[in-house]
Amino acid sequence: MIDKRVGSVAEAVADIPDGATVMIGGFGEAGSPIELIHALIDQGATGLTVVNNNTGSGEVGLAALIKAERVSRMICSFPRTANSTVFPELYRAGKTELELVPQGTLAERIRAGGAGVPAFYTATSVGTPLQGDKEVRSFGGRNYVMEYGLVADYALIKCERADRYGNLAYNKTARNFSPVMATAAKTTIVQTKRIVEPGELDPETVITPSIFVHRIVTVPEPLIESQLVAAGATYP
Amino acid sequence: MTSTQTLGWTREQMAQRAALDIANGSYVNLGIGIPELVAKYVPEGREVIYHTENGLLGMGPAPAPGMGDPELINAGKKQVTSIEGAAFFHHADSFVMIRGGHIDLCVLGAMQVAQNGDLANWSTGAPDAIPAVGGAMDLVAGVKTIHVITQHTTKTGDPKLVESCTYPLTGPGVVDRIYTDLGVVNIGPEGFHLVELAPGVTFDYVKERTAGNLVPDPGLELG
Numbered sequence: 001m002i003d004k005r006v007g008s009v010a011e012a013v014a015d016i017p018d019g020a021t022v023m024i025g026g027f028g029e030a031g032s033p034i035e036l037i038h039a040l041i042d043q044g045a046t047g048l049t050v051v052n053n054n055t056g057s058g059e060v061g062l063a064a065l066i067k068a069e070r071v072s073r074m075i076c077s078f079p080r081t082a083n084s085t086v087f088p089e090l091y092r093a094g095k096t097e098l099e100l101v102p103q104g105t106l107a108e109r110i111r112a113g114g115a116g117v118p119a120f121y122t123a124t125s126v127g128t129p130l131q132g133d134k135e136v137r138s139f140g141g142r143n144y145v146m147e148y149g150l151v152a153d154y155a156l157i158k159c160e161r162a163d164r165y166g167n168l169a170y171n172k173t174a175r176n177f178s179p180v181m182a183t184a185a186k187t188t189i190v191q192t193k194r195i196v197e198p199g200e201l202d203p204e205t206v207i208t209p210s211i212f213v214h215r216i217v218t219v220p221e222p223l224i225e226s227q228l229v230a231a232g233a234t235y236p
Numbered sequence: 237m238t239s240t241q242t243l244g245w246t247r248e249q250m251a252q253r254a255a256l257d258i259a260n261g262s263y264v265n266l267g268i269g270i271p272e273l274v275a276k277y278v279p280e281g282r283e284v285i286y287h288t289e290n291g292l293l294g295m296g297p298a299p300a301p302g303m304g305d306p307e308l309i310n311a312g313k314k315q316v317t318s319i320e321g322a323a324f325f326h327h328a329d330s331f332v333m334i335r336g337g338h339i340d341l342c343v344l345g346a347m348q349v350a351q352n353g354d355l356a357n358w359s360t361g362a363p364d365a366i367p368a369v370g371g372a373m374d375l376v377a378g379v380k381t382i383h384v385i386t387q388h389t390t391k392t393g394d395p396k397l398v399e400s401c402t403y404p405l406t407g408p409g410v411v412d413r414i415y416t417d418l419g420v421v422n423i424g425p426e427g428f429h430l431v432e433l434a435p436g437v438t439f440d441y442v443k444e445r446t447a448g449n450l451v452p453d454p455g456l457e458l459g
Binding site: 027031053077080081087088091092098102105108110111122124125127129130170171173174176177178207225 | 325
């Protein structure tokens with residue numbers, strides 16, 4: 001019998017080693033797997049490379065992981081938020097590196113990584129400082145830069161419903177990066193609000209097929225990041 | 237320093253003017269700031285589908301107070317609604333729409349626009365700035381038509397329409413049209429082509445506040 005459920009968020013993230021590359025789903029608070037991130041803080045792994053669109057908010061979730069100085073390198077598109085000073089302070093102090101990637105290039109690098117595509121060409125960033133010293137080729141008279149596919153050791157993602165095989169369905173714009181991250185990580189760890197019986201998810205509406213998922217933990221009432229930030233909460 | 241606030245269009249009027257150019261049936265991405273105001277001014281009778289890059293086609297207005305869902309937000313991370321007939325999708329698909337040339341129009345803000353259509357809107361390049369780009373470079377590289385809404389000058393009176401950008405580029409030669417508080421400007425063979433003046437504004441007044449080459453478009457009615 002296939003059953004990818006594990007008993008707790010602590011168990012789900014227990015083996016993430018120092019120095020791992022961890023993709024974390026979410027766009028702002030939407031889709032952020034906050035309980036898995038907090039479990040990772042408790043677990044203590046450090047020297048992590050983290051892939052997320054942002055750098056968290058306030059001092060909870062991803063911002064708390066960064067604040068605890070567990071992240072040596074961030075790969076993201078928008079490391080600024082109105083209500084978080086955590087990343088800017090560590091970045092200016094030289095404690096966290098930043099690889100800035102345009103948002104669509106970030107999504108496509110993850111998609112490519114998951115699809116076994118080592119590199120691709122895109123028009124995004126041509127003629128800008130982010131082109132850097134990347135290889136440029138012309139196709140059909142237009143210039144494109146080469147970007148590498150991105151893979152990870154782990155992905156931490158959040159969904160709305162899952163079955164024991166690991167078929168997933170999401171909620172609205174909380175889906176964002178999670179389906180592509182699930183394909184690009186060696187081990188994909190999911191927190192779901194609800195576990196349903198196999199067959200309850202209509203196969204036509206499964207967004208992430210189970211083959212991309214390795215561990216599932218149920219978090220029925222996840223914390224809401226914006227409420228924690230508004231209340232001035234910190235973690236731990 | 238010359239104030240441009242006493243003359244020309246307000247932010248709302250700039251948005252209103254930009255909305256007139258949004259075609260019926262188009263798929264549109266609106267940036268953060270003044271562009272967000274555009275949707276409410278699209279003339280009645282036109283049906284427009286709004287895309288937000290975090291995975292929603294068919295974005296509706298902000299929810300009533302207390303009725304929002306923290307998992308239904310726009311690219312500016314504000315709570316929004318979805319219309320009947322909306323679709324959700326993941327980030328790679330969302331940027332397939334952008335980078336694959338499927339979105340008809342993007343309206344966004346600017347720090348500087350050069351007379352050749354170069355756009356700078358993501359970074360001042362200051363050494364202590366935390367660089368943040370989001371989806372801006374993808375949008376200008378991939379969307380069919382790029383319209384900019386911006387004040388004609390900075391708060392200190394410096395022109396934002398310039399011969400060449402001094403800030404780091406978001407994309408080269410990408411801008412098609414600019415709406416400012418003083419008028420409507422196209423990017424054309426001679427640089428900035430002034431196609432429309434805001435009420436009470438003259439061509440010379442605009443020219444004094446433009447650093448690049450500004451010419452009256454043949455169709456311009458001089459104020």
